[in-house]
Amino acid sequence: MLSQQELELIKEYIGREPTYEEVLIFDALWSEHASYKSSKIHLKKLPTSADYVLAGPGENAGVIRLSDGTRVAFKIESHNHPSYIEPYSGAATGVGGIIRDILCLGARPIALADFICFGELKSPKMKYLFERVVEGISDYGNSVGVPVVRGQTLFYKFFEHNILVNVACIGVIPDDSEIISSFPKRKGAIIYVGAKTGRDGIGGASMASKSFRASKGRDETSAVQIGDPFAEKCLIEAVLETASKVQLIAMQDMGAAGFLNSTTEVASKGKFGAKIDVSKVPKRQPLEPIEVLLSESQERMLIVADPQDFQKIKQIFERWGLECEIVGELTDTGKYEVFDGEKLIFSLPLDILIDKAPVYDRTQKKPDWINSIQEIKFEKFPFPSDPAEVFIKVISSPLFSSKRFVFEQYDWGVLGQTCSAPGYDSAVIKLHSFKKFDEYGEEKNIALAFSIDGNPLYCFSDPYIGTQLTILESFRNLTCVGAKPLAITNNLNLGNPENPEVMWELVNVIEGMAKVLQDMKIPVVSGNVSLYNETEGVSIPPTPVIGAVGEIFPFSEPIKPYFDPGCFVIALGEIFPQIASSLYLYLSFGNFGGKLQVPNIELEKRVSDFIQRMARKGIINSCHDVSDGGIVPAVFESAVFGIYQGKDVVGVKLKKVFIKDESRWDFFIFSECYPLYIISVKRDRLEEFISECAKSKIPYQVIGETVDEDIFEVEGLFSLKISELRNMWEGALAKEVL
Amino acid sequence: MVIKVAVIVFPGTNCYIETKKAIELAGLQAVFIWGENPQTKIKNKFQAVVIPGGFSYGDYLIAGKMAALSPVFDELKELSEKDFPILGICNGFQILCESGILTGTFLMNKGTKFICKWLEIKVEDINTPFTCAMEKGEVLKMMIAHKYGNFYSEKKPNIVFTYSVNPNGSIYDIAGISSPRGNVVGLMPHPERSIYCGNTAGLKFFLSLKKWLTYS
Numbered sequence: 001m002l003s004q005q006e007l008e009l010i011k012e013y014i015g016r017e018p019t020y021e022e023v024l025i026f027d028a029l030w031s032e033h034a035s036y037k038s039s040k041i042h043l044k045k046l047p048t049s050a051d052y053v054l055a056g057p058g059e060n061a062g063v064i065r066l067s068d069g070t071r072v073a074f075k076i077e078s079h080n081h082p083s084y085i086e087p088y089s090g091a092a093t094g095v096g097g098i099i100r101d102i103l104c105l106g107a108r109p110i111a112l113a114d115f116i117c118f119g120e121l122k123s124p125k126m127k128y129l130f131e132r133v134v135e136g137i138s139d140y141g142n143s144v145g146v147p148v149v150r151g152q153t154l155f156y157k158f159f160e161h162n163i164l165v166n167v168a169c170i171g172v173i174p175d176d177s178e179i180i181s182s183f184p185k186r187k188g189a190i191i192y193v194g195a196k197t198g199r200d201g202i203g204g205a206s207m208a209s210k211s212f213r214a215s216k217g218r219d220e221t222s223a224v225q226i227g228d229p230f231a232e233k234c235l236i237e238a239v240l241e242t243a244s245k246v247q248l249i250a251m252q253d254m255g256a257a258g259f260l261n262s263t264t265e266v267a268s269k270g271k272f273g274a275k276i277d278v279s280k281v282p283k284r285q286p287l288e289p290i291e292v293l294l295s296e297s298q299e300r301m302l303i304v305a306d307p308q309d310f311q312k313i314k315q316i317f318e319r320w321g322l323e324c325e326i327v328g329e330l331t332d333t334g335k336y337e338v339f340d341g342e343k344l345i346f347s348l349p350l351d352i353l354i355d356k357a358p359v360y361d362r363t364q365k366k367p368d369w370i371n372s373i374q375e376i377k378f379e380k381f382p383f384p385s386d387p388a389e390v391f392i393k394v395i396s397s398p399l400f401s402s403k404r405f406v407f408e409q410y411d412w413g414v415l416g417q418t419c420s421a422p423g424y425d426s427a428v429i430k431l432h433s434f435k436k437f438d439e440y441g442e443e444k445n446i447a448l449a450f451s452i453d454g455n456p457l458y459c460f461s462d463p464y465i466g467t468q469l470t471i472l473e474s475f476r477n478l479t480c481v482g483a484k485p486l487a488i489t490n491n492l493n494l495g496n497p498e499n500p501e502v503m504w505e506l507v508n509v510i511e512g513m514a515k516v517l518q519d520m521k522i523p524v525v526s527g528n529v530s531l532y533n534e535t536e537g538v539s540i541p542p543t544p545v546i547g548a549v550g551e552i553f554p555f556s557e558p559i560k561p562y563f564d565p566g567c568f569v570i571a572l573g574e575i576f577p578q579i580a581s582s583l584y585l586y587l588s589f590g591n592f593g594g595k596l597q598v599p600n601i602e603l604e605k606r607v608s609d610f611i612q613r614m615a616r617k618g619i620i621n622s623c624h625d626v627s628d629g630g631i632v633p634a635v636f637e638s639a640v641f642g643i644y645q646g647k648d649v650v651g652v653k654l655k656k657v658f659i660k661d662e663s664r665w666d667f668f669i670f671s672e673c674y675p676l677y678i679i680s681v682k683r684d685r686l687e688e689f690i691s692e693c694a695k696s697k698i699p700y701q702v703i704g705e706t707v708d709e710d711i712f713e714v715e716g717l718f719s720l721k722i723s724e725l726r727n728m729w730e731g732a733l734a735k736e737v738l
Numbered sequence: 739m740v741i742k743v744a745v746i747v748f749p750g751t752n753c754y755i756e757t758k759k760a761i762e763l764a765g766l767q768a769v770f771i772w773g774e775n776p777q778t779k780i781k782n783k784f785q786a787v788v789i790p791g792g793f794s795y796g797d798y799l800i801a802g803k804m805a806a807l808s809p810v811f812d813e814l815k816e817l818s819e820k821d822f823p824i825l826g827i828c829n830g831f832q833i834l835c836e837s838g839i840l841t842g843t844f845l846m847n848k849g850t851k852f853i854c855k856w857l858e859i860k861v862e863d864i865n866t867p868f869t870c871a872m873e874k875g876e877v878l879k880m881m882i883a884h885k886y887g888n889f890y891s892e893k894k895p896n897i898v899f900t901y902s903v904n905p906n907g908s909i910y911d912i913a914g915i916s917s918p919r920g921n922v923v924g925l926m927p928h929p930e931r932s933i934y935c936g937n938t939a940g941l942k943f944f945l946s947l948k949k950w951l952t953y954s
Contacts, residue, residue: 138852142883143793145752230750230796237749320749409852411883413931414791416756430934432759646856646879 001210002027006358013352021290022346025353028203028257028294029264032531035357038497039529042507045514050523053487058269060104060182060253062525063173064487067553068446070431071179073107076115076168076452076491076547078530082224083136083165084212087129091116091136091165092227093201096298098169099146100253103236104301106180106243107171108434110415111427112141113150113452114167115491115545116406119160121398121736126160131737133165136227138409143229144236148410149418149427150452155398156586158456161212161535166491166528168452168547174434177243184250184270189307190263190328193317194235194300197259198284201225201296211496211534231299231322238320239301242313250304260293262302263328264336268354270304276328279341289340304330364507365500373461373593378579381589384666388718390588392728394670395636397587400629401732404644419447419558421644425480425624426451426550428558447555449483451548454493455628457581457592460541463505465596466581467512467544469674472599474548475520476625476675479608481558482615483550485520490527490546495539497531505542506531513544519601559615561624562641563650563680569635569704570689571626573607573676574600575658577667583628584670604675610698611677619689622680630670631658632714634678635704639712640726649722654704656715665717680706741766741951744784746830748773748805752792753827753930760930761788764944776809785951786823786867787814789830791883791928801844801886802832811837823867823947824922828884831914831924840917840924842891847884848907854883858902859913859927866898866920871946877902878939880927887926889915899925 002010002023010018010026018026032038048056054071055063061075079094099109116133119126141148146169173179201224242248252266259281267274278292287295305313310326317324331337337347384390394400407422419428431444453474458466475485492509495502517524533540552558563569579585580594614620624641626634632654639652659668679700681689686702693700713719743761747754747770754770761768768788771778780787795804818824818839826834834840847853861869861876872878882905889908899914906926914925932940 135851142852142854142885143750143796145792228796230793230798233752233793233796234749408855411852411854413854413881413883413928414752414756416753416759416931416934419934432755644856646858 002030006030009358013356014348019346024290024294025260028260029353030357034257034261036529037358037360038362038531039506040359041361042510045510046524047514047517048523048525053523053525055105055179056525057527060101062487062489063105063179064525064549066446066551068444070444070446071173072170072448072549073102073105073173074168074170074489074547074549075101075526076166076489076545077101077528078491078493079165080163080493080530080533083133084163086224087132088136089224089226091133092140093225093298094165094167095137095140096227096232097255098167099144099232100301102169102171103239104180104182104251104253105173106177107173108240109146109169109171109236110417111170111429111450112146112148112167113427113450113547114148115152115164115452115454117154117156117159117164117454117456117543120155120157127737129163134406134409140227140229142411144233145414147412147414147418148407148422149412149429150422150450151403151407152452152454153403153406156456158541162533162540164493164543166493166545168489170448170450172431172434174244176435180243180248180251182250182252182266182269184266184272184304184330186249187272187330188249188304189310189326190274190276190330191303191305191310191313191324192281192300192327193303193324194322195228195231195297196282196284196323197287197292197295197297197300199287199291199295201258202291202294211532225296225298227298234320234322235299235301238317238322241316246305246309246312248303248305252302254300254302256296258294258296264350264353266302266304267330267336268350270330273331273333273335273350274328275331275337277339277341280325280327282323282325289338289345362497362503363500364504366504367501374595376593378594384588387665388720390666391632391718394584394587394629395633395725396728396732398733398736399583399587400633402730403733404730405733420481423644424561424641425477426483428481428552430555445554447552447558449478449481449550449552451477452545453477454543454545456541456543457586458596459509459543461581461593462596463508463542464512465598467509468516468599469596470544471513471516471546472604472674473627474546475608478548478550479611480561480623480625480677481552482612483552484612485522485548485550487523487525488546488548490524490544492529493533493540493543493545494531496534499539502539509542509544516601520605559620559623561622561638562647563622563638563706565650565706565708567621567680567682567706568686568702569652569654569706570679570681570700571631571658571676571703572679572698572700574603574673574699575676575701576671576673577664578671578673579667582630582670582672584630584666599674606696607675607677607698610696614692619681619685619692620679621682624678626676626678627672630672631676632669636712636725638678638680639722640729643726649726651707651709651711651722652704653707653711653713654715658701658703669714741948742784743768743786743788744771744780745769746771746773746787746789746810748794748808750792750794750796751790753790753928757788757790757827757930760933760940761944763933764941764948766944766948773805773808773810778810780813780817786947789826789833791828791830794829794833800836802829802836805833806836815839818917818922821919821921823950825868826924827928827930828926831926832886834922834924839922840915841893841895842889842915844886845888845890846886847888852885853905854881856881857905859899860902862900863896863898863916866916866923867950868923868943868946869898871949872942879932879937880929880939881931882927884926896920898923
């Protein structure tokens with residue numbers, strides 16, 4: 001909603017009272033969602049360039065060049081607010097929207113990844129939201145034929161009234177095509193393509209730019225869009241076919257604030273004006289001009305092309321059963337002129353709609369509770385009496401348990417490129433080259449790795465360090481499959497920026513991110529900010545979600561995350577008690593806090609490089625990193641992860657050597673210390689491995705071995721059956737819901 | 739002689755690229771054929787047809803129904819009666835059933851959810867163009883990805899594949915069937931996805947086809 005101050009500013013700009021329609025237009029374009037007014041000045045602190053970055057922030061998605069020349073586009077977006085109001089359509093259209101962002105650049109979408117975060121699975125409502133969000137992503141993503149290759153699913157009490165649904169998409173630009181920009185370099189016809197416009201999603205951008213109140217919700221359902229994955233699938237093919245046959249001037253998705261936002265944005269980016277005629281827009285039902293401008297109906301895009309190419313374009317879209325109409329043109333006037341047939345509806349200077357939109361340096365205040373949260377003394381927490389019991393509690397909690405229930409609903413194998421199960425550290429996608437829109441060329445000698453991560457507990461207790469650790473966790477996930485990190489996309493999910501404490505969190509998230517990315521020399525190439533995740537004055541924990549892209553080149557096969565029998569289990573990296581904001585702390589004591597140690601970037605890089613090198617030499621049998629849950633739960637995952645690929649579980653016997661203080665063994669077995677990887681090495685390669693560690697000065701400790709027995713044992717603490725643990729871990733989530 | 743296989747593509751077909759790739763890996767030639775084109779002629783130009791998976795026409799109405807009504811089926815029905823090899827994968831299987839070339843129908847999976855996972859299927863019949871290079875009783879590791887894979891038929895069809903552990907509730911644990919003559923095969927698992935990262939089970943379908951066409 002526009003503030004009084006913003007209304008005054010509009011009056012000053014146009015020299016009169018704005019009409020009702022004009023107020024709605026400013027409300028949409030100046031919304032947080034469309035204008036980034038609270039985050040803009042801070043986002044400038046992020047590094048965005050590298051010599052392999054071909055398109056960065058400002059475009060619909062970022063594009064990087066891989067070592068073999070393949071151009072990869074990727075971006076993440078949120079659909080938090082709509083998914084809380086109507087989980088199925090909200091999540092489904094979130095998938096549709098991010099696919100079109102990738103498609104805009106002329107890229108074929110080849111993979112999706114989701115980050116979904118809910119309240120604890122206790123109330124029927126939360127179970128419903130969870131099931132329906134997953135179903136929405138499943139039905140849309142599966143039908144549209146883009147695999148969901150990786151995801152993260154969390155359940156924390158802080159998300160009881162604001163859930164998070166973030167979806168990332170990755171695409172490949174066909175080898176013989178140009179990247180299509182959203183910045184038109186010359187004038188042309190504005191062409192509407194895709195599905196018809198209806199009355200759904202009106203006011204969506206404004207809805208997503210304000211907090212929920214208890215009474216609200218139901219009456220905002222019409223601000224949620226309806227998805228049609230079949231139309232989207234046809235749109236993908238039609239757009240790619242068009243891009244391969246016609247030289248397009250620019251392309252833009254119709255996302256938030258629909259037709260209004262896409263037409264103003266494309267004109268503004270080219271420093272042109274635009275003249276549009278809403279009567280030409282294909283409609284499902286009679287609509288008022290303002291409804292046409294604000295509708296967020298799905299599966300629509302905007303193309304700018306030379307008028308003489310129109311018939312050729314129309315033929316392609318008609319063959320795919322889609323609409324295609326010229327709805328306006330770019331002009332030299334610098335004005336945004338909207339007609340309904342002959343009748344001028346309004347005319348406004350474009351710069352006041354976009355460039356002169358207000359930008360705020362909002363007040364920040366460090367929350368008073370931050371210091372006390374960070375000073376929690378863990379020694380005072382009661383000592384768990386039964387190690388087996390507490391271990392089972394951790395591995396069978398929905399936060400840690402297998403996410404099979406979720407990812408088996410996603411078609412993660414379509415397109416025939418996915419080399420890993422979505423439950424692993426990173427997705428590995430073996431690329432084949434696309435030529436034109438429907439041909440593929442040779443199998444490529446390169447694989448893409450993708451990870452998606454967020455950690456609300458870390459970022460709540462320390463947004464600056466927590467964000468750094470979230471990014472490092474992404475990079476460790478890439479390392480686990482043997483990939484080299486290249487670039488990230490980010491989605492910053494936070495509360496109400498008008499609350500100075502939330503603003504303080506936002507700035508710390510961005511600055512923490514900037515710091516670690518500069519140290520690692522990794523750019524951010526695209527992203528999204530979702531604010532106002534707040535209900536009744538309570539904001540969510542700051543939750544930056546990171547989508548990290550890496551490459552494995554040359555590629556034969558990825559390092560797997562699961563053990564084989566007859567191997568040594570090695571902890572590679574630093575072992576220290578890291579219980580601050582850990583999953584163990586949350587699950588056992590319902591608490592979070594403590595001081596997160598500043599990460600050792602130099603060591604992070606050294607260990608990561610070492611693992612990539614060892615992977616190429618074939619010395620490492622498996623690799624998995626220690627993250628939420630801690631050391632022994634990570635070892636447990638490596639013992640059971642093979643089941644996703646149809647393998648058996650593997651028995652493990654761990655020595656107590658890594659428990660440096662036996663009086664607080666819980667601080668070690670559940671330590672989320674970093675960087676730490678759980679590696680397995682075949683017996684006959686151990687010597688070689690140890691000498692490589694010594695040569696590269698990599699800290700390591702042999703902590704146990706894998707055995708051909710039904711056992712999972714930690715010396716002196718517990719000895720359980722791996723087959724029984726597997727069932728508890730694998731079935732936990734479905735048990736909560738069904 | 740180069741063996742040419744027509745890969746039929748409808749609006750909403752998703753798995754055509756990897757299907758073409760799998761066919762070509764077996765040393766056959768694959769050509770995309772647009773299912774909506776009324777002029778298409780398969781006979782004399784192609785030696786086999788593969789209908790890949792996906793969500794043809796969005797699978798709105800009944801999975802496969804709209805595609806089964808498309809022009810290409812006039813000729814496919816005719817060919818199916820002349821020992822012409824036709825393979826339907828996943829949505830392709832559903833389409834073949836809707837067209838009447840194969841007999842049966844599909845209900846929602848028993849668990850009501852979409853399922854995508856690796857599993858094992860057993861080869862029950864090797865006297866078809868797509869299984870002749872396999873062994874009877876052989877177990878193949880395959881990926882399934884469907885929501886409506888719960889196959890049902892009043893009359894017991896000729897069973898070509900069964901699931902080792904039934905994921906969807908299909909009758910007789912059916913994963914794939916053939917027409918009475920054996921030349922038309924439909925299955926829910928995806929052979930075209932089982933051709934990479936160390937699993938080559940899927941290749942056997944197209945090596946079978948090659949063998950069948952070369953020696954018959």
